[in-house]
Amino acid sequence: AEMRHGIETRSSENACQLVNPTPQTFFLQQLNDRKEQVYDSKIKKPLGQSPDQSGKFAEGISIVDTFGIKTEKSDPAGLVVNPMISRTEVQNNAEEGIELYKKSHQYSHVGEQKDLNYNWSRVKKSDVFGVETPHNNDGSHVKNSLLWTDDARNAKTQTLVSKRLDDFKERTQPKLGEVH
Numbered sequence: 001a002e003m004r005h006g007i008e009t010r011s012s013e014n015a016c017q018l019v020n021p022t023p024q025t026f027f028l029q030q031l032n033d034r035k036e037q038v039y040d041s042k043i044k045k046p047l048g049q050s051p052d053q054s055g056k057f058a059e060g061i062s063i064v065d066t067f068g069i070k071t072e073k074s075d076p077a078g079l080v081v082n083p084m085i086s087r088t089e090v091q092n093n094a095e096e097g098i099e100l101y102k103k104s105h106q107y108s109h110v111g112e113q114k115d116l117n118y119n120w121s122r123v124k125k126s127d128v129f130g131v132e133t134p135h136n137n138d139g140s141h142v143k144n145s146l147l148w149t150d151d152a153r154n155a156k157t158q159t160l161v162s163k164r165l166d167d168f169k170e171r172t173q174p175k176l177g178e179v180h
Helices: 013-019 026-034 040-044 075-080 088-094 100-106 140-147 149-156 163-172
Strands: none
Touching: 088 100
């Protein structure tokens, strides 16, 4: 005996019926069109086509007159986005204006030294300034560098847990090494 609660729902329309409804008969379509003619929007702004604006034209202009310059068709979008040129031509085109781009966008490649127009006559360009950063090549200080100062401080301090929470965890969570 199965027990159910609530109201039994009726099955609704399938998604297939909503996406691709059964076509109406010619008679029903004509009847529906007649009912739709009552609405002003059906006449002025018909669905799926641009409204007739011939009444808004100035005198002497017909609906067949065109304005502006006709657009000439060019290459398809595939050729514009991905032209049929070799890899070397692509590389040459990329390098063509790179110096101007570097100057206008203050851009440099990874590891590339920017030319700041310093006078290097007194000092060699390869010289390094400042104090050397303390480091170990064995990686012993990597963990400290990856931890934020707050995280490192919190790891060393004792975490506070309320007595109620500790008692609850002791009752509900399984003990390590005991058979349940």
